[in-house]
Amino acid sequence: MRTYTKDVTLIATDGDHDLSEDEKLRLAAAGVVMIDGPCAPLRTENAQVVVPTPRGELEFDSVYPALGSVIRSELAMAIGAKGTNDGCLIVDDHQRTSIPGLYAAGDVAKGLDQISHAMGEAGVAAVTIRNDLAVQNVLLR
Numbered sequence: 001m002r003t004y005t006k007d008v009t010l011i012a013t014d015g016d017h018d019l020s021e022d023e024k025l026r027l028a029a030a031g032v033v034m035i036d037g038p039c040a041p042l043r044t045e046n047a048q049v050v051v052p053t054p055r056g057e058l059e060f061d062s063v064y065p066a067l068g069s070v071i072r073s074e075l076a077m078a079i080g081a082k083g084t085n086d087g088c089l090i091v092d093d094h095q096r097t098s099i100p101g102l103y104a105a106g107d108v109a110k111g112l113d114q115i116s117h118a119m120g121e122a123g124v125a126a127v128t129i130r131n132d133l134a135v136q137n138v139l140l141r
């Protein structure tokens, strides 16, 4: 049986949701439906996304596939760069880490994880690198 749903639905594709009771209660209070897996493979049919679930197939208008990031800051941390508990590098307002000459931008740096933010930070880092180098040696523009 296939059911079309407009409910906001949180799907764990591989198995059971790994959520605390408190998280489940908060999701339920917000009206979010939780479906445990296995839910695969997803497919599209007639402009709908069809998700096979243990409760039958569900049809959605859209699916947001995942969220999150893996912070690859091990190398920077290994040389002593300061970071947060979740591995993001701490930077100043000019993208300098705590190690002189090491700069960070994007998801690896503490802050908002979005493309526009990463690009902006990269621009700031590039200008800062140039200006920091110019302190050591005069650089002509």
Ligand SMILES: Cc1cc2nc3c(=O)[nH]c(=O)nc-3n(C[C@H](O)[C@H](O)[C@H](O)COP(=O)(O)OP(=O)(O)OC[C@H]3O[C@@H](n4cnc5c(N)ncnc54)[C@H](O)[C@@H]3O)c2cc1C
Pocket: 065, 066, 067, 068, 069, 072, 105, 106, 107, 108, 112, 113, 114, 115, 116, 118
């Ligand atoms: C599912 C999902 C959906 C998202 N949707 C949006 C959205 O709609 N809008 C939005 O603004 N942002 C979105 N984001 C966030 C956005 O993708 C990130 O904020 C952005 O890509 C960060 O850019 P970045 O350059 O810091 O990192 P990345 O884009 O992750 O680039 C880092 C690169 O470094 C490479 N790398 C890692 N380690 C090494 C290594 N040791 N050696 C060599 N290369 C290495 C990786 O392979 C990768 O190519 C989404 C993220 C996810 C996961």
